[in-house]
Amino acid sequence: MMAYKISIKQFDGPLDLLLHLIEKAELDIRDVFVSEITSQYLEYVYSAEDLDLDTASDFLTMAARLMYIKSRSLLPKPPRETDEEEEDPEELLIRQLREYKAYKQASQMLSELEKDASKVYTKLPEEFILPPKEVIFTGGTPTELYYAFCELLHRAEQGGARDNKALTHEVTPDIYTVRGCMAEIRQMLREKDGECEFFELFEDDAPKLKIIVMFMALLEMLLRQEIAINQSKTFGKLHIKALELKDGEAYKNVKMMDEVVSDE
């Protein structure tokens, strides 16, 4: 029967082998089960020398399917079930063979396409020396800057909303201390009948550091409800009003902002 020796490796699975046998016998796929194809297939698979574990299972499963179909044709047909859920195994295999054949043929056409497309060449990317990557900022006008600054000053005037933990270093308590400034503010408020403007707290040429520490002192006093700060209108001046001014002694065991920082 096996007049020629061919390797099973040249077939891409049992359907491929079946198709090969069908074509060799010049049969139509539909006639596969009335032909010798089944026995040819079985003989081929069982005599194949290079049937290893990797490829064996698919081929053997197909062999079992073919034998099952063959045995069905020899036995009287069982009475038909009313619901035909299961596709007839013979029909299913014919369907599979047809479908596989269609895509196998299509794959040969694809192979031609690829061969043709392989005459098309591309080139490697150029080496292009690039300047360092830049971020382009959009927007940003002097007016925007101005408003941002006004907003900051506004916030500075509001004062209370500050997250004081952010203030970390460069507050040099050697020169100005929060405690000292608090005393100064209390004194000023006493002189001015309990009310004054924020800017009255400084001399005109007060160093920035003093303003900063003064500011911190104000915050401490606000926190401890010694004073209240209010503003007649948005962007207006800040008024400081004494609530209950305390004695410096009252905070003997309390750490002020600058003291917390310098301890760290």
Add this chain to the structure above:
Amino acid sequence: MNNTELLNALECVLFVSGEPVLIEELCKLFDVTMLEMTSMLSQASKLYEEQDRGVLLHITEESVQLVSNKKYSKYVEELLQPTQSRTFSQALLETLTIVAYRQPITRAEIDFIRGVRSEYSVSQLMKQGFIKECGRKDIVGKPQLLCTTDKFLRKFGLNTLSDLPNYDLLSDPNRLSLPDDDEKELIDTV
């Protein structure tokens, strides 16, 4: 920037890039809409072809690449002796074909059509970038759905999937009800 200038600039960036450039990126670069860009590209592509230029535009839905005109491939081969990329094995080609026509498709469906397990072929094709995952099928186990890539189109010289031979027939999942002979005729006429 007028049309001619834009086409020249396009030639320049595609030349430098060498690789496929996403059409989306070109839109951003030249500040034109997708519609304007695709119409411009197809116009340019036609122009190149008409002039039998040494380079042509290979346009897919996603990207565009400057490629050599295969009409002159014999000169390229003679002068540069480029290494031919290896061709696909039958198993790879069959698997790729099934994914191409039937995407999105699960591995089990491929296995069924081919009658063998396609695990290795699928992993090889994925590794080489010809197919990719494109979601999960909403059935038990949520299997991976596979589809082809832009690289696949380029490799086979296609602009779009429907350029595949017999696409309508073979992409129809119900096509199998066709009688053998009809099918045979259809395929044989390709």
Add this chain to the structure above:
Amino acid sequence: MNNTELLNALECVLFVSGEPVLIEELCKLFDVTMLEMTSMLSQASKLYEEQDRGVLLHITEESVQLVSNKKYSKYVEELLQPTQSRTFSQALLETLTIVAYRQPITRAEIDFIRGVRSEYSVSQLMKQGFIKECGRKDIVGKPQLLCTTDKFLRKFGLNTLSDLPNYDLLSDPNRLSLPDDDEKELIDTV
């Protein structure tokens, strides 16, 4: 093969090669004399230039190469390395504005005015070249002093810092309040 065909084929092989190709080899390839080839090349080169093509021919005595036209290099750069465009975040704008009005200033002072840490904003602004170090403050720790750069002025279309709205008033280091009503009028007319 006529002249046009030869020029197209030439474009094709130069494209695929990417590198300079010896004119001698081209003569052999197309079976023409050195004289014919050099005249053809210079003719082609002129044509490319006249058309402002995206690629030009770079011809030396020995070789010829297809090169990108530098006229379009900004597109190439943009494509290969797109610039990110961002708007100034509130934090960046605030920090920048403080440095602008109050320079030279230390980071701690900025932190104080903003009420939050400005470390990230400062480093970003320095990286982008809008602010720079301009010395050290002579206090404990010798902190860095920051000021704006020339790029800052250009970005905001200013000739000098004093072109900033209300500069004289707001640059006063002692000032921690908004302009009062009289001053405000001045501002609103800016």
